[in-house]
Amino acid sequence: MSPDSKKRDIALVIDDSPETLRMLTDALDGAGMTVMVAMDGAAAMRIVEQITPDIILLDAMMPGMDGFETCRRLKRTPGLSGVPVIFMTGLAESEHIVRGLEAGGVDYVTKPIVIVEMLARIRVHLGNARLSQSARAALDVSGRFLLAVDRVGKVIWATPQAQKLLASDDSSDEGVRLDLPKPWLDWLEQVHHGLTQPKTPLKSSLLRNEDLRLQYMGKLGPDEFLLRLARDTSSDSPTEFSKELGLTSREGEVLAWLSKGKTNRDIAQILGLSPRTVDKHLEQVYAKLGVENRTAAAAIATSANRRNN
Numbered sequence: 001m002s003p004d005s006k007k008r009d010i011a012l013v014i015d016d017s018p019e020t021l022r023m024l025t026d027a028l029d030g031a032g033m034t035v036m037v038a039m040d041g042a043a044a045m046r047i048v049e050q051i052t053p054d055i056i057l058l059d060a061m062m063p064g065m066d067g068f069e070t071c072r073r074l075k076r077t078p079g080l081s082g083v084p085v086i087f088m089t090g091l092a093e094s095e096h097i098v099r100g101l102e103a104g105g106v107d108y109v110t111k112p113i114v115i116v117e118m119l120a121r122i123r124v125h126l127g128n129a130r131l132s133q134s135a136r137a138a139l140d141v142s143g144r145f146l147l148a149v150d151r152v153g154k155v156i157w158a159t160p161q162a163q164k165l166l167a168s169d170d171s172s173d174e175g176v177r178l179d180l181p182k183p184w185l186d187w188l189e190q191v192h193h194g195l196t197q198p199k200t201p202l203k204s205s206l207l208r209n210e211d212l213r214l215q216y217m218g219k220l221g222p223d224e225f226l227l228r229l230a231r232d233t234s235s236d237s238p239t240e241f242s243k244e245l246g247l248t249s250r251e252g253e254v255l256a257w258l259s260k261g262k263t264n265r266d267i268a269q270i271l272g273l274s275p276r277t278v279d280k281h282l283e284q285v286y287a288k289l290g291v292e293n294r295t296a297a298a299a300i301a302t303s304a305n306r307r308n309n
Contacts, residue, residue: 012057020059086121248284
C-alpha cells in the first residue's frame, strides 16, 4: 500500500439499491476516497467489526432493519460514536428527518442525490469530525479528568486520567466503567430535568475510596454529555483557614495547594481553572496577606494550617 493510499478517507455506503451504490462508489472513488458498500444493516455491522470508516452514508428506508435502527446499532459500536452518519432518504417530511437525527445522524440528503452537494456535505462533516478527534486527543494529553456519557449514563469515552479514576473491580476489559454509579446517574437525571443547577458539582467517594466531585460541563451532541471528575479539595482548605486569612473560599483553595508546592499550572488542573485565573487569584492572595511572593504566602498558609490542626 502506497503512502498516498493510506491517507484516503474511508466511506461506508449502506443502501439496498445497486444503482445508488454504483453511483456513489464511482463518485466517492473519484473524490479520492476508499469505498465500502453494504446492502443492509446486518452486512454493515459485519464490516465495522473489521474496519472503522471515517464517514457513513446510510439509506433511511431499507427492508428488514431500516436505516434508523442500523444507525442506532452503529452508534453503540465501540469506536463509531464519533463517526458522522449522513442519511439518504426520499422522505423529506420533518418527522423522518428528526428520526434520523435522534438516531445519531448528523445530516441528511434527499434522493435523487445531487453528487456535488453530497461531496460538499461529506467534506464539512469529515472536517468537523477531525476537529473533534483533535480536541479529544488534546484533552487526553492535558491531564484533564473528563468523560462523556449518554443519557442513561453509559461511558462513551474518557481521557486516560478519568479512566484511572473510574477503574474498579467491576470495570470493563478496557478499564473503564460501562455505567456511572447509580447516585451519579440520579444526579445526571436531575440535571437533565432542571432539578439541579448544572454547575453544582456532585460530591461522592464511590470509586477507589477517592473523594470526587462530578461536574456537568455541557452537551456535546444529541446524546453525549461532557462531565468532569476532580478530587474533592474542600478538606484541604477549611472555611476557618480562609476566614482567618481574610480570603475567599477559592483563594483559600489556591493558597492551600500553593503551600503544598504545586505550580500554578498544577493548581489550575486540580481546580479546573485556567492558569490565568490562578494568577489572578494569587495576585489577590498576595495583596490580602501583604506579601510579594509565593514563598512568603506559603509560609503564612503553613502557619495557619498548624494553628487549625
